[in-house]
Amino acid sequence: MTKPPSLKRPFKTAKPAQAGKPPRPARPQPPERPGLPSRRVAARLLAAVVDTRTSLDGLTDRGHGHPEFRALEPRDQALVKAILTVALRRRGTIEAVIAACIEKPLPGGAASLRHILHVGAAQILFLDVPDAAAVDLAVSQADADPRSQRFAKLVNAVLRRIARERDALLAAVDDPRLDTPAWLFQRWAAAYGEAEAERIAAIHRVPAPLDFTARRDPAVVAAEIGGEVLPTGTVRLSGGEGLVGDLPGFATGDWWVQDAAAALPARLFGDLAGARAADLCAAPGGKTAQLAAAGARVTALDISASRLRRLKENFARLDLEAETQVGDLAAFRPDEPFDAVLLDAPCSSTGTIRRHPDVAWTKTAEEVEKLAGVQARMLRQAVGLVAPGGLLVFSNCSLDPVEGEDVARAFLAEHKEFELEPVRPDEVPGLEAAVTGEGFLRTTPAMLMRETPDASGLDGFFAARLRRRS
Numbered sequence: 435m436t437k438p439p440s441l442k443r444p445f446k447t448a449k450p451a452q453a454g455k456p457p458r459p460a461r462p463q464p465p466e467r468p469g470l471p472s473r474r475v476a477a478r479l480l481a482a483v484v485d486t487r488t489s490l491d492g493l494t495d496r497g498h499g500h501p502e503f504r505a506l507e508p509r510d511q512a513l514v515k516a517i518l519t520v521a522l523r524r525r526g527t528i529e530a531v532i533a534a535c536i537e538k539p540l541p542g543g544a545a546s547l548r549h550i551l552h553v554g555a556a557q558i559l560f561l562d563v564p565d566a567a568a569v570d571l572a573v574s575q576a577d578a579d580p581r582s583q584r585f586a587k588l589v590n591a592v593l594r595r596i597a598r599e600r601d602a603l604l605a606a607v608d609d610p611r612l613d614t615p616a617w618l619f620q621r622w623a624a625a626y627g628e629a630e631a632e633r634i635a636a637i638h639r640v641p642a643p644l645d646f647t648a649r650r651d652p653a654v655v656a657a658e659i660g661g662e663v664l665p666t667g668t669v670r671l672s673g674g675e676g677l678v679g680d681l682p683g684f685a686t687g688d689w690w691v692q693d694a695a696a697a698l699p700a701r702l703f704g705d706l707a708g709a710r711a712a713d714l715c716a717a718p719g720g721k722t723a724q725l726a727a728a729g730a731r732v733t734a735l736d737i738s739a740s741r742l743r744r745l746k747e748n749f750a751r752l753d754l755e756a757e758t759q760v761g762d763l764a765a766f767r768p769d770e771p772f773d774a775v776l777l778d779a780p781c782s783s784t785g786t787i788r789r790h791p792d793v794a795w796t797k798t799a800e801e802v803e804k805l806a807g808v809q810a811r812m813l814r815q816a817v818g819l820v821a822p823g824g825l826l827v828f829s830n831c832s833l834d835p836v837e838g839e840d841v842a843r844a845f846l847a848e849h850k851e852f853e854l855e856p857v858r859p860d861e862v863p864g865l866e867a868a869v870t871g872e873g874f875l876r877t878t879p880a881m882l883m884r885e886t887p888d889a890s891g892l893d894g895f896f897a898a899r900l901r902r903r904s
Contacts, residue, residue: 470578472510473571475502476517477549483522483792485545490518490792521556522791523639526612528555531603535592547582547589550575554593559604565597610635617799618784625835626878633880634833634894640887642788644671644678646689647697647720649727649752655689658682662889664882665864667701668694672889687752692720695785695877695895698862699829700724702875702899703774711774712819713756714763714812717741719748721778722756730774732756735766763815771821779809781830781837785894788879806837813845817852823904826852829875829897838896839874846900855901874898 479500482488493500494515503511521528532551533539540548554572557563572593577586596603611619614635622631646669648655656663659681661671669689671681683689700721703711707729713722716734718741726732726749734756736742742758749756759766782797782805783790813828820826828845830837846854856873859866868877875897884890 469571472513473575476514476553480549484795487796517556520560521552524613528552530607535595547585555596558597569593634878637879637891638788643889645693647692648689666694668697693893695893699827699897702827703825706730709773712772713776715778717745719745726754726756734758737762771819773821773824775820775826777816778829779812781805781832783831784833785831802834809841820902824902826900831893831895833894842898851903852900855899
């Protein structure tokens with residue numbers, strides 16, 4: 435006779451918890467080292483810019499930026515922005531310095547390690563951060579990340595060497611071309627010549643001054659903030675630190691921040707008193723404010739409702755008025771055409787690299803070509819908005835002629851009802867060289883040289899003034 439199967443459980447059951455007995459508390463985690471969260475966020479955002487071509491401005495927006503950035507204290511946010519700005523502005527130099535300190539190239543999959551090294555090296559080479567703190571925090575960050583943990587000793591050795599040999603290492607790789615992607619430098623050289631391309635690359639390595647457009651008398655604003663009035667009428671403050679909102683005249687709307695080059699297209703309309711004017715890509719509103727301050731009755735169109743809200747907030751501070759409309763240019767149907775139409779079209783923004791160094795690493799040659807097509811289409815859509823005898827100013831902040839001169843030439847060839855009204859050198863004092871032989875306006879960052887590099891230059895901009903025949 436076979437035995438019946440055993441009814442015993444093969445495993446012991448756990449004893450029921452005693453009623454009322456509290457659970458065992460979790461082991462407390464040691465507090466994170468001061469300064470480590472900001473360095474970790476800096477490396478993470480650097481990866482987002484370089485690896486996924488994400489805008490730095492978007493990532494570091496205090497209201498809508500990356501959650502980890504917004505969680506930092508304001509002081510740490512400022513440090514992260516400083517690290518990222520210089521890490522991107524001098525990216526090629528930093529990469530060359532790191533390469534000189536490593537016997538063999540980093541593994542192909544070591545992206546996180548590379549970002550940690552760049553954040554540490556940026557502080558040691560270009561920021562007023564104690565070397566020991568930059569090194570120790572980078573090592574701690576590498577050690578805490580499973581992807582780079584085995585390289586913690588390498589991080590320590592490389593960054594300590596950079597700290598010891600800083601001057602010699604920088605001198606050995608002192609070439610402005612390093613900090614510009616090769617494809618971009620080649621396009622500049624083709625457009626402006628090798629020497630001018632090198633001058634552009636060199637000025638991009640220097641932090642930009644702060645420029646303002648004055649609501650009324652630029653000399654008064656310059657005296658109040660300690661700046662100077664440029665020949666073009668822009669007020670410039672070199673080496674300005676701190677919050678713009680703390681400067682005299684901000685609360686009273688005496689000025690707004692606007693690069694000297696960005697202020698030029700709106701001035702090409704001349705006298706606007708009483709004229710009907712439209713700004714077709716209005717936000718954030720610097721050029722719109724110029725039109726309104728000149729006495730025009732302005733309609734501000736933009737596809738982004740949130741950006742137009744910011745424009746209206748700025749206009750309230752400046753005590754200026756404009757009608758705002760949210761919508762696509764293709765569907766914009768005003769009751770009557772305008773005397774003056776400004777189309778500052780979306781572009782690759784390569785003229786603003788000095789202020790926005792992430793642009794150099796987030797744009798591609800393919801994007802330049804694509805955006806040129808967008809600009810051409812928008813110009814065609816703007817045709818019916820210009821009254822007979824009225825002016826259409828087409829502009830953008832790209833350094834690439836494909837997005838500027840080529841678009842304007844093609845438009846004029848296609849639309850015989852428009853003619854180019856050449857820009858005169860006397861309209862842009864101090865920037866006479868920016869007027870091309872055809873009568874276009876073309877600035878580069880290497881123009882407007884002053885006594886020191888930090889007081890020199892301006893954004894790269896293109897503008898064409900087009901008159902509709904009566």
